Amino acid sequence: MKPTLRIGTRGSGLALWQARYVESLVSETHPEINSEIIVIKTTGDKNLESPLSEIGGKGVFVKEIEEALLSEKIDIAVHSLKDVPAVLPNGLALGAFIERHDPRDAVITRSGLKLGELPDGSRVGTGSLRRASQILYNHPELKITPIRGNVDTRVRKLREGEDYEAIVLALAGLERMGFQDEVTEVISEEKMVPAPGQGIVAIESRESDADTNEVLNSINHRETAIQAAAERAFLKRLSGDCNVPLGCRAVISGNNIHITGVLAKPDGSVVLKESVSGETDTAEVLGENLADSILHSGGQELLENLLHG
Numbered sequence: 001m002k003p004t005l006r007i008g009t010r011g012s013g014l015a016l017w018q019a020r021y022v023e024s025l026v027s028e029t030h031p032e033i034n035s036e037i038i039v040i041k042t043t044g045d046k047n048l049e050s051p052l053s054e055i056g057g058k059g060v061f062v063k064e065i066e067e068a069l070l071s072e073k074i075d076i077a078v079h080s081l082k083d084v085p086a087v088l089p090n091g092l093a094l095g096a097f098i099e100r101h102d103p104r105d106a107v108i109t110r111s112g113l114k115l116g117e118l119p120d121g122s123r124v125g126t127g128s129l130r131r132a133s134q135i136l137y138n139h140p141e142l143k144i145t146p147i148r149g150n151v152d153t154r155v156r157k158l159r160e161g162e163d164y165e166a167i168v169l170a171l172a173g174l175e176r177m178g179f180q181d182e183v184t185e186v187i188s189e190e191k192m193v194p195a196p197g198q199g200i201v202a203i204e205s206r207e208s209d210a211d212t213n214e215v216l217n218s219i220n221h222r223e224t225a226i227q228a229a230a231e232r233a234f235l236k237r238l239s240g241d242c243n244v245p246l247g248c249r250a251v252i253s254g255n256n257i258h259i260t261g262v263l264a265k266p267d268g269s270v271v272l273k274e275s276v277s278g279e280t281d282t283a284e285v286l287g288e289n290l291a292d293s294i295l296h297s298g299g300q301e302l303l304e305n306l307l308h309g
Contacts, residue, residue, distance in 0.1 A: 002211065004034045008065045008074035011039040012150040014173050018201045019078045022098065025219045033215065038074050040065045059085050062204075066092060069204060075212050077204040081197030081228060082170075086236035088204070095205040095216035097224040101172035103199035103249060105131060105192050107185040108158060108174075109166040114185040115139055118165055125154065125164040129245035129266050134192045135168065136268025151177045172199040193247030193262040193273070196231035200224055223252050226283045233287030234261050238295070244306055248290075250283065257283050261290045263299045266306075272299050 005026060009019035016037070023035045043060040061083040068074045069092060081097070088094070107115055115124070116139060125147035126132055132144040145164055147154055151173045158167045171186055203219075205212050230250040238246055245264040250257055257280045264271040274297065276290045295303065 002075060004036050005076065005212070005215070006074040007035055007037045008040050008068050008077045009037060010042055010061065010065070014080070014151050014177055015078070017176050018080065018098075022076075022078050022201065022203060022219075025098070026215060029218045030215055038068075040068055040074075066204065069206060072206075075205070075209065076216065079202050079204060080173075081200040081202040081232075082195040084197065084202060084204070086232055086239075091207055092204055093207045093213075094202050094228070095213050096203040096220040097228050098201040098203075098219070099221040100224045100227060101175065101199040102186075103194040104171045104189060105168055105187045105194060105198075106171040106174055106183045107166055107168050107187060108155060108179075108182050109184045110158060111165065112184055115142065115166065115187070118142060122165040123163065125158065125167040126169075128168075128195070129243065130195055130247050130262075130264070131168050131192065133245040133264035133266050133268045134247070134262070134271065137264065137271045138191050138268075140268065151179065155179055155182060170194075170198050189249055189260070193260055194249050196235040196246075196248040197228055200228055202228065226250070226252060226257065226280050230257060230259050230283035230287040233284040234259070234291045237288045237291035238263060238299070238303060239307065244303065248287070250287070252280060255280050257286065259283075259286055259290050261287075261294055263294050263302060265302060270298075270302060272297055272302065 007019050007023060009015045019037050026033055026035060042064045062079055065077045066089055069077050120141040121143055123143050123145040124135055125145050127146055127148050154167050158164050174180060174183060203216055205216060227250040231248040234248040245266055247262045250259045258277045260275045262271060262273040272294050274293050276286050278286045
């Protein structure tokens, strides 16, 4: 094993929290391994104003980190799984998944009101088409206003500015950053299907790096890995990126898995939602089948309009 495990990560507070958490898990299972956290600035960090769909979609938060991994400047990369594109570069793999945090979305409002209690026309800040479409489907009287920035930046923008009456973020990120007391409402998964991989920290490595992958195997959470496989199979089949409003959530009970998927129009006027169940050892196939079912139920036309106008 290398004398020092070099951990690549973005520099946001949440990304650093995740990298340090992975570092602690490695230290617990392999106390003989030293580690070093290396911060890498990504395109998504350099451009905090433009919508993600305009600057490259999901890949803007991982591209530079993956390049460092391929060039062996780092040994592993720690990501929020929902930021990782469905297709990885040749030679790289997701070697471990940390036990999933609560994947639901959460609301913070300036007034303390829940989304359904806000006055008509209230501005809700989100940079996610998935969140926007499902909010508008349930609350068409609200107005979606774009917002970018790290978790703490978005909370500050809400509290200090007058551009938003509410913001919607991942509950996992808010809790990891200590903002749980700010949460006004946790949105049920029935009302808002989470993003594929939301609440999961994933570790990417080189397929050829056997020593490192052996270490990652020792910290991999099996149930979370199965959920991730199902949700990412759904994502891949629907060519999912930031310009496609889709969500997917896999729940495991014993040897069974239940997967719910959603594909929507950005304005919330159409929301296609279906579920499928089966055994956990068929998780990826079930995820693909769920995507196919949605495509056959009107999703194909919806997806073509989203991707090609």
